[in-house]
Amino acid sequence: MRFMILVKATRESEAGVMPSEQLLAEMGRFNEELVKAGVMQAGEGLHPSAKGARVRFSGADRTVTPGPFPQTGELVAGFWLWQCASLQEAIDWVKRCPNPMPGESEIEIRQVFSAEDFGEAMTPELRQQEDRLRAELAGKG
Template sequence: MRFMVMVKATADSEAGVMPSEELLTQMGQYNEELVKAGVMLAGEGLHPSSRGARVRFSGAKRSVVDGPFAETKELVAGFWLIQVRSLDEAIEWVKRCPNPMPGDSEIEIRQVFEAEDFGAEFTPELREQEERLRAQVEARQ
């Protein structure tokens, strides 16, 4: 099972405050544990929302909203993509993480959909397309 582990933004992360050397060292050690255990698939920090944008959809119409975005507690400051056997295992890994922000912080864990989760609507043709695209992405890395 794959899980997206999202570090929620804080006022400091949205203000562009960079992590300390101590926190970067701790995160590096934690990431090393994840890699050695074969759990980590990807992980990155994100720039503040002031450097981003949102694309809103309304039927066929598209509109762009530039950051920053007001609801800091709803924003993501970083993420990991991990592969483990269960939500419980994902929780145990996240509990081992250094506190990603000074003071209070929160990390959200969400399971990633797999092809089989979509049922009959995910036809053999769509499955073949998905596999072909994944192979192309992997070949580029």
């Protein structure tokens, strides 16, 4: 199973406060453990929402809202993509993670859909397209 691990933003991360050298070193060691265990597939930190935008869809209309966005606790400051045998394994890894922010912080764990989760809506043609795109992405890595 694949899981998206979402590091929630804080006032500090939204203000552009960069992590300390110590935290970067601790996260580097943790990421190394994840890679060696075959868990980590991707992971990155994100710039504050002030450097981003949101696009709202309403039928054929698109409305762009530039950042920053309110409600810091609902924003994402970084992510990992992990391959784990279960939600419990992902939880166990997150519990080993250094605190990603100074002070209190929160990490959310969400399972990523697989093709099988879509049932009959995932036709053989759509599955072939999915497989082709994944192979193309892997070739660019």
